[in-house]
Amino acid sequence: MPPRNLLKVALVTIICSGLTNAGVFMFLYFVENNPNETTLERFMRKGVIRLGTSPDYPPFESIQQTADGLTVEGFDIELAKIIAANLSQQLDREIKLEVEAAFFNALMAGLQSNSYDIVIAAFAIRPERELQVDFSVPYYFSQQCCLVRADDFSITNASDLATKKIAVQTGTSGEELAGGIVCQERKSFPTVDMIMLDLVNGDSDAAVIDIPVAEHFALAGNVKIAFNFTQSDPEGFGVAMRNGEGGSIIMGVINSTISWLNATGQLQALFHG
Secondary structure: OOOOHHHHHHHHHHHHHHHHHHHHHHHHHHHHHHOOOOOOHHHHHOOOEEEEEEEEEEOEEEEEEEEEEEEEOOOOHHHHHHHHHHHHHHHHHOOOOOEEEHHHHHHHHHHHHOOOOOOOOOOOOOOOHHHOOEEEOOOOOEEEEEEEEEEOOOHHHOHHHHHHHHEOOOOOOHHHHHOOOOOOOEEEEEOOOHHHHHHHOOOEEEEEEEEHHHHHEEEEEEEEEEEEOOOOOOEEEEEEEEOOOOOOOHHHHHHHHHHHHHOHHHHHHHHHH
């Protein structure tokens, strides 16, 4: 049996070791969850920009099968890559892009809770949203349209929807527009894929959706654009950051990147590329 004093030493060593590990854990937790750390400080510490997006909205973002497995690709993702590259150059620190997927109607809450640094998801710049997040300059302008099955010739204008079921995506401009349309029923879905399934299966008669997205799905031949909603001005899509970060160096790089791409024609080429 070991002497009692050796047992005491061993016990004290174990306790101190436990306290040391707990202290390291608490320190790392505080560093990672420091509420006073700015986005710029976190960028410099970790070298990562976390992008929140909803990958069900082609051609802006969608999940694609590649040689490396499933990845999120699209116009918004390509824009985010260029922003990350320009941030790397501006900050003299490699900034890697990390894509985080979520339902569209959860993106704003995720941004506000610090789950993402920026949101790029065909996110329309609207007055009510500007009260909650800061937007960049617009990088794309879009309008809504009415999408129907390819063999449906009964819908040619908004008045034809009075006896129809309309599918919309939760939290979008399309959902708000559909709220002012007289119809039999409005059906809200978290993703566009679910809207398309409902429409093609005949469970809904029409969908209100952004024109570029409708054009993408129309390529399959089973749906078509019945008409465009042109009574309102096109909405601009912007990059969103948390409230109060609109004047940061990060947003400055984002705005200058968008302006430069637009002025040189690369933004349009990127969308059609």
